[in-house]
Amino acid sequence: MTALRAAARVQALPTNFFAALDRAVAEARVRGIDVIDVSKGNPDLPTPPHIVEAMQKAVADPRNHGYPSSLVRPALGRAIATRYREDHGIDLDPDTQVAAFHGSHEALMAAILGLVDPGAALVVPDPGYPAYETAARLAGAEVRTLPLVRADGYRPDFTALADLDAAAAVLLNFPHNPTGAVAAPATFEAAVAESERLGGVFVNDFAYSSLGYEGRPLSALTVDDTRTVEVSTLSKTYSMAGWRIGYAAGAPDLIAAMRRYQAHAFSTIFGATQDAAAAALAGDQSAAHELVETYRARRDLVVATLRTQGWDVVDPAGTFFVWVGIDDADDVAFADRLLSSHGVAVAPGSGFGAGGAGFIRISLVHPLDRLREMTERLAAAKRATG
Numbered sequence: 001m002t003a004l005r006a007a008a009r010v011q012a013l014p015t016n017f018f019a020a021l022d023r024a025v026a027e028a029r030v031r032g033i034d035v036i037d038v039s040k041g042n043p044d045l046p047t048p049p050h051i052v053e054a055m056q057k058a059v060a061d062p063r064n065h066g067y068p069s070s071l072v073r074p075a076l077g078r079a080i081a082t083r084y085r086e087d088h089g090i091d092l093d094p095d096t097q098v099a100a101f102h103g104s105h106e107a108l109m110a111a112i113l114g115l116v117d118p119g120a121a122l123v124v125p126d127p128g129y130p131a132y133e134t135a136a137r138l139a140g141a142e143v144r145t146l147p148l149v150r151a152d153g154y155r156p157d158f159t160a161l162a163d164l165d166a167a168a169a170v171l172l173n174f175p176h177n178p179t180g181a182v183a184a185p186a187t188f189e190a191a192v193a194e195s196e197r198l199g200g201v202f203v204n205d206f207a208y209s210s211l212g213y214e215g216r217p218l219s220a221l222t223v224d225d226t227r228t229v230e231v232s233t234l235s236k237t238y239s240m241a242g243w244r245i246g247y248a249a250g251a252p253d254l255i256a257a258m259r260r261y262q263a264h265a266f267s268t269i270f271g272a273t274q275d276a277a278a279a280a281l282a283g284d285q286s287a288a289h290e291l292v293e294t295y296r297a298r299r300d301l302v303v304a305t306l307r308t309q310g311w312d313v314v315d316p317a318g319t320f321f322v323w324v325g326i327d328d329a330d331d332v333a334f335a336d337r338l339l340s341s342h343g344v345a346v347a348p349g350s351g352f353g354a355g356g357a358g359f360i361r362i363s364l365v366h367p368l369d370r371l372r373e374m375t376e377r378l379a380a381a382k383r384a385t386g
């Protein structure tokens with residue numbers, strides 16, 4: 001019999017970084033290790049009750065039991081526009097400037113597959129969220145990494161792209177996973193200018209749109225909405241990661257391309273999820289504001305404690321991650337040791353690209369007492385390595 005094998009585009013995909021971390025944690029638990037898993041950005045808190053109630057009501061409504069339209073529900077489109085108006089002072093046309101997706105991961109896929117031709121260059125940050133590279137491979141795009149360096153506060157220096165003449169898109173992600181850096185207006189102005197020079201579009205991954213410790217994170221659309229599209233999500237702001245709902249906003253032509261790709265590739269989004277997302281975005285935002293304070297308390301505890309222990313901690317201004325330098329270039333082996341000898345699962349920095357080597361990423365997705373225990377285990381690890 002002829003060998004059965006996956007298509008070349010699937011064979012070309014990298015190992016899923018987060019799935020590999022999950023496997024390592026599951027194996028350690030089978031061996032009886034009490035693992036504190038801070039390796040993934042999976043929020044631990046429940047979705048606020050008013051959103052859950054909106055979902056329960058929407059699920060019971062027979063109008064949500066059939067195929068939904070491939071267009072964004074008007075209430076959800078308006079709710080996305082409301083958040084942009086109230087949070088960022090930006091007026092968007094809900095009919096042409098927004099789209100909804102099964103999470104920002106899918107919105108990123110739609111942006112890259114919908115806007116980047118095979119062989120064209122896609123500029124992605126290094127370190128950066130691994131899905132950009134995956135999407136680029138599916139699109140047959142040429143990945144060009146843009147180094148983000150600590151000395152510049154992990155903000156891009158576009159002179160690193162001086163030898164590049166053309167790119168279909170420049171993709172950034174502020175607030176930045178994994179380092180917690182946030183953008184300044186100049187960051188986005190330079191990104192828009194660079195996209196223009198390269199003849200491409202600018203995509204900002206705004207997944208941590210609400211998680212800023214020095215005020216609300218800046219939307220790229222405050223700088224430009226003519227060649228820019230921003231993708232965002234309810235996963236982090238409302239602790240709705242399992243619900244799979246996110247959105248994009250920006251230039252109408254880019255939104256149209258993404259919607260078109262989405263309708264063909266992913267079909268439609270459960271109407272009840274859209275109704276609940278509209279309730280989350282248009283309703284009372286106090287739970288979202290309280291969530292920032294919860295993560296701030298966790299960040300303060302972890303940053304201060306690790307510093308006292310002598311770790312090299314980068315101060316996060318946004319996201320719910322803490323980026324920590326280790327005295328070991330092999331961060332993968334270091335993370336393996338942390339898991340097997342101390343029961344702490346962290347994300348090794350090189351999983352985010354070569355620029356992440358020598359770092360680990362800690363997610364603040366546990367209550368304070370568990371995070372305190374995590375820092376005690378890290379102290380023991382530091383003592384063990386001297």
Ligand SMILES: Cc1ncc(COP(=O)(O)O)c(C=O)c1O
Nearest residue numbers: 041103104105129177207233235
């Ligand atoms: C930077 C970044 N972008 C996108 C996503 C995808 O999130 P979701 O698909 O839940 O919206 C994540 C999730 O961790 C992320 O960290």
